[in-house]
Amino acid sequence: MSLETRSLAPTTEGLDEAARLLAAGALVAFPSETVYGLGGDARQDAACAAIYAAKGRPQFNPLIVHLADVAAVARYAVMDDRARALAAAFWPGPLTLVLPRREEAGLSPLVSAGMATVAVRVPAHPLTRRLLQTFGGPLAGPSANPSGRVSPTRAEHVLEGLAGRIAAVLDGGPCAVGVESTIVGLAEGAPQLLRPGGVPVEAIEAVLGQPLVAGGSAEAPTAPGQLSSHYAPGAAVRLGVTRPDAGEIWVGFGPDCAGADLSLSETGDLTEAAARLFHMLREADRLAGQGGRIAFAPVPDTGLGRAINDRLGRAAAPRP
Missing domain, CATH: 3.90.870.10 (DHBP synthase)
Known part of the structure; x- marks a missing residue:
């Protein structure tokens, strides 16, 4: 109902x-x-x-x-x-x-x-x-x-x-x-x-x-957010991309991503990137369309970057 x-x-x-x-x-x-x-x-x-x-x-x-x-x-x-x-x-x-x-x-x-x-x-x-x-x-x-x-x-x-x-x-x-x-x-x-x-x-x-x-595992989670495929958009996701393939929606990070379709943070600010992450995932998914592909630029794996990379890794994981 x-x-x-x-x-x-x-x-x-x-x-x-x-x-x-x-x-x-x-x-x-x-x-x-x-x-x-x-x-x-x-x-x-x-x-x-x-x-x-x-x-x-x-x-x-x-x-x-x-x-x-x-x-x-x-x-x-x-x-x-x-x-x-x-x-x-x-x-x-x-x-x-x-x-x-x-x-x-x-x-x-x-x-x-x-x-x-x-x-x-x-x-x-x-x-x-x-x-x-x-x-x-x-x-x-x-x-x-x-x-x-x-x-x-x-x-x-x-x-x-x-x-x-x-x-x-x-x-x-x-x-x-x-x-x-x-x-x-x-x-x-x-x-x-x-x-x-x-x-x-x-x-x-x-x-x-x-x-x-x-601690924890995808097979027997002891807390939320441990499933291997999670936070996933409809489009396929590729990570650590400095040169996107033709047709990919490229989400940049930092000042070295000229020409990116979207950016987590143009200045490379991890706090801004974390705040924008899920909104950018949704916007990239909308731009990519059905069967599309999204490419994310590298994000440093320190501080809040560790959380960002964790979410992106699960978004890019094979779907069950």
Whole structure:
């Protein structure tokens, strides 16, 4: 059954209506500093199941739970000294921690995909923070797009993929960071990098005083964003291209890409490139057309560049 997907303004009335819909078990997309999330009450099994259904998301792929503050996180997950140090340094902000889940706290087991852990974060976007306070509970919130496709950084991107499948979109304008949160696993042993993202790995390692080890897998994901083919446009994607082939839509980076059709950042600014990444993927896909090809110029694999290259690598991976 198709729904009429409403667009809610970033006003008190819009927030009140979004909170009412969420409490009733409906799905509402919301902005964050990273990308738009598809929100549902993380305590309601039906709402969490509806998130998987609306996205076409495999139910073995866990969801991130968004919470208003560190005190709320501690009600749903077990925080050790490492988690508290990272929370003090980076929350509110684009960092997700995978922690042991408190069984008694009442989260739907669907958010954890059957595991004993839960992925949690405290978002920084002021509208999201107001929504969490108005709603008064935990919001499961994966990216608000069909599973495996390009993540949405504007309300219109959400409507392109999910109109008719969700109740509403809370329009907070373009997202500032543009790539999803960095995910760090602290449930057991050494801290693990489960997904690079909006907080550079180097900054996290500086707070912890130790390196992150690689964790998770596409076959048995312990956090979102680990599937091998993900963030994919319709067109084929080729990476590290300094001379595009005829017919390719070339997306440049830096000042040495004269003649590029589009650019992540003409000045080579990684922060600008991250903020524009998913919008450029969508625009390149539109220009390439059905059966087309997209070529991306090289991006340095440091700082935010690591997250950009991770997303581009998954966008270019063979499709299942």
